[in-house]
Amino acid sequence: MYYKNVCGRQISALGFGLLRLPALEGNPDSVDREQSQMLIDLAIQNGVNYFDTAYTYLNGESERAAGDILSAYPRESYNLASKFYVTRGLPIDEMFEEQLRRCKTEYFDFYLLHGVQEQYLSAYMSPEKDYIGYLKKQQKAGRIRHIGFSSHMGPEALEQFLDWYDGFDMALIQMNYVDWTMLQAKKQYEILTDHGIPVWVMEPMKGGRLSTLDKESASILKEAAPGQSVSSWGFRFLQDLPNVHTVLSGMSTLEQVQDNLKTFEYCNPLSQEEKAVLEKAKQVFLSHLGVPCSSCRYCCDTCPAGLDIPLLIREYNERNTSGETWRVGAFPDAKTADDCIQCGVCSGRCPQKIDIPAVMRELKGTN
Numbered sequence: 001m002y003y004k005n006v007c008g009r010q011i012s013a014l015g016f017g018l019l020r021l022p023a024l025e026g027n028p029d030s031v032d033r034e035q036s037q038m039l040i041d042l043a044i045q046n047g048v049n050y051f052d053t054a055y056t057y058l059n060g061e062s063e064r065a066a067g068d069i070l071s072a073y074p075r076e077s078y079n080l081a082s083k084f085y086v087t088r089g090l091p092i093d094e095m096f097e098e099q100l101r102r103c104k105t106e107y108f109d110f111y112l113l114h115g116v117q118e119q120y121l122s123a124y125m126s127p128e129k130d131y132i133g134y135l136k137k138q139q140k141a142g143r144i145r146h147i148g149f150s151s152h153m154g155p156e157a158l159e160q161f162l163d164w165y166d167g168f169d170m171a172l173i174q175m176n177y178v179d180w181t182m183l184q185a186k187k188q189y190e191i192l193t194d195h196g197i198p199v200w201v202m203e204p205m206k207g208g209r210l211s212t213l214d215k216e217s218a219s220i221l222k223e224a225a226p227g228q229s230v231s232s233w234g235f236r237f238l239q240d241l242p243n244v245h246t247v248l249s250g251m252s253t254l255e256q257v258q259d260n261l262k263t264f265e266y267c268n269p270l271s272q273e274e275k276a277v278l279e280k281a282k283q284v285f286l287s288h289l290g291v292p293c294s295s296c297r298y299c300c301d302t303c304p305a306g307l308d309i310p311l312l313i314r315e316y317n318e319r320n321t322s323g324e325t326w327r328v329g330a331f332p333d334a335k336t337a338d339d340c341i342q343c344g345v346c347s348g349r350c351p352q353k354i355d356i357p358a359v360m361r362e363l364k365g366t367n
Helices: 035-046 057-070 091-101 118-124 132-138 155-164 185-194 215-224 229-238 255-264 272-288 298-302 307-323 347-348 358-361
Strands: 002-006 010-012 014-017 048-054 079-084 110-118 143-153 170-174 199-202 242-250
Touching: 002 242, 010 014, 010 242, 014 035, 014 255, 035 057, 035 255, 048 242, 057 079, 057 091, 079 091, 091 110, 091 132, 110 118, 110 132, 118 155, 132 143, 143 155, 155 185, 170 185, 185 199, 215 229, 215 272, 229 242, 229 255, 229 272, 298 307, 298 347, 307 358, 347 358
Parallel strands: 014 048, 014 242, 048 079, 079 110, 110 143, 143 170, 170 199, 199 242
Antiparallel strands: 002 010
């Protein structure tokens, strides 16, 4: 494992995102504690010292699992990050205190304003709420060491947000070799770098889609480097960016942890020749790309129909690429797109700006 010196701390270049911990069968918001402990133990034994969770992840089970598993280790041996999400409607002090209890800790190494995007800017910047003032107060009390934010907003909104306050110690943004141009991650990276704010990366594999790709684009990478995983190409793309300090990976299997540990054993950015190969594979992938869902599940939190939206979108994409529709019909009736009431709440929660009701309309009647 190699490390970056940031905020006066040695932070592992690979961070463990706790949104996608292995779940118990039949319950996607649960956490299989035994399997999760095995993965986290292996990561720690191999040098990972940064763990990222949030109040909303897995309906709170992510923070609880973090507390149960990480509390077995000396507190100074790892860095723990969590986040305040303004859309939950809870006062920040109430949420913060509950998070400390869930995580079984007296402080957070990093605490972030969560999921800042265009429609929430005014809420986060509210002078009446003064969220930054509260976080600074907790920082002074030693209960927060570093203050940051996670962002899914575009460059213009990011500039507006940093004009309001640019004293953040770090920023967590969605970045990968597809979103580098498609979602203007390059411009966001440049803005943060110009402001002197260290960058953390989420969605380096775009919710796992860049770990598998499609058969044609994956074969391009495998031919060029038979001994490398498809995922390693995406991580090494990010290793070339000097202001990227930690890359979060939502690991849910032993194989993922082992492969990522191998990739981050040392810094090994792509060569110019490898960049050309990756660009070729990317263009093929984009030609097959369906709905760019990252499976973050934010849309599921408030769905009145209780739909597993990422699962349905995955089936929509598979239908469009393979022509098969039987998988959609294999789900119980209550879990199909036919139950979507077209309220649109999900689209407002989606960091990828997907028109989810439109996707559900296209899926209706396929079961």
